Amino acid sequence: MVEFRPSQALKLLHDLSFAMVRDGEPDLSARQLTILLTIYLEPPPHTVRGLAAKLGVTKPVITRALDTMGRIGLLSRRRDDADRRNVVVQRTVKGALFVERLGDMLMAKAKDLPL
Amino acid sequence: MVEFRPSQALKLLHDLSFAMVRDGEPDLSARQLTILLTIYLEPPPHTVRGLAAKLGVTKPVITRALDTMGRIGLLSRRRDDADRRNVVVQRTVKGALFVERLGDMLMAKAKDLPL
DNA sequence: ATAGAACAATACGCCTCCGAAACGAATTCC
DNA sequence: GGAATTCGTTTCGGAGGCGTATTGTTCTAT
Numbered sequence: 001m002v003e004f005r006p007s008q009a010l011k012l013l014h015d016l017s018f019a020m021v022r023d024g025e026p027d028l029s030a031r032q033l034t035i036l037l038t039i040y041l042e043p044p045p046h047t048v049r050g051l052a053a054k055l056g057v058t059k060p061v062i063t064r065a066l067d068t069m070g071r072i073g074l075l076s077r078r079r080d081d082a083d084r085r086n087v088v089v090q091r092t093v094k095g096a097l098f099v100e101r102l103g104d105m106l107m108a109k110a111k112d113l114p115l
Numbered sequence: 116m117v118e119f120r121p122s123q124a125l126k127l128l129h130d131l132s133f134a135m136v137r138d139g140e141p142d143l144s145a146r147q148l149t150i151l152l153t154i155y156l157e158p159p160p161h162t163v164r165g166l167a168a169k170l171g172v173t174k175p176v177i178t179r180a181l182d183t184m185g186r187i188g189l190l191s192r193r194r195d196d197a198d199r200r201n202v203v204v205q206r207t208v209k210g211a212l213f214v215e216r217l218g219d220m221l222m223a224k225a226k227d228l229p230l
Numbered sequence: 231a232t233a234g235a236a237c238a239a240t241a242c243g244c245c246t247c248c249g250a251a252a253c254g255a256a257t258t259c260c
Numbered sequence: 261g262g263a264a265t266t267c268g269t270t271t272c273g274g275a276g277g278c279g280t281a282t283t284g285t286t287c288t289a290t
Contacts, residue, residue, distance in 0.1 A: 017152065027247095028145055083287070085238070103122065107119050
């Protein structure tokens with residue numbers, strides 16, 4: 001349970017996104033970030049179709065986001081051997097580090113918030 | 116002062132971005148979101164040059180972001196009468212509501228976090 | 231075996247975005 | 261008043277994203 005005022009919450013969000021921009025982190029869109037966090041926070045397996053259904057977007061949106069984030073190493077893809085129509089999204093070390101850094105930055109910013 | 120564990124912070128971030136995607140909010144990039152929050156959280160005036168310097172990006176990045184977010188009504192621009200080379204970014208009702216909704220969503224998600 | 235369904239990827243035309251460079255307008259400096 | 265500076269925008273070629281529709285592959289049902 002976390003106590004928050006809206007202005008504090010917004011400042012936290014601003015500080016985080018600001019730090020991401022200043023530090024030259026990849027300029028992810030809300031969709032891309034959501035996909036990334038879903039993959040790293042929710043239990044696998046994650047498929048293109050499953051992600052599309054969960055986020056309420058079309059499958060090409062997922063495919064393209066996986067293309068882009070895969071290109072910069074934040075995740076990878078593997079064909080599902082049980083059903084070779086499926087593609088399973090896999091976590092990578094780089095992606096895990098990126099998400100972890102995000103969490104640490106959030107923590108650090110939250111600690112600086114005035115009560 | 117806010118108590119946080121990294122996993123909680125990440126879940127909060129995920130829940131927020133997830134809600135934005137599901138609700139069909141504009142798919143803002145980290146840069147765009149940072150610009151928007153800077154305009155609405157920090158005291159005016161905000162100029163193209165000032166925002167570019169603060170975020171560490173080039174001026175065309177700011178111009179384009181203002182183009183896009185202005186097109187959907189989240190902000191507007193006005194020529195500075197004192198020095199007509201400058202452009203002053205202005206808040207809009209729609210933008211203020213959008214940012215306010217963001218804060219409310221963050222609050223609501225934070226309340227649901229397990230201790 | 232073959233028709234149908236399900237899956238991810240691709241093609242299409244259009245729009246946004248990128249960094250670097252050039253631009254026009256406004257101001258400041260001598 | 262003329263040159264230099266400052267400001268925001270625009271241009272350029274190239275890259276990525278969009279939604280819709282289609283493709284190729286794989287599985288399922290008959």
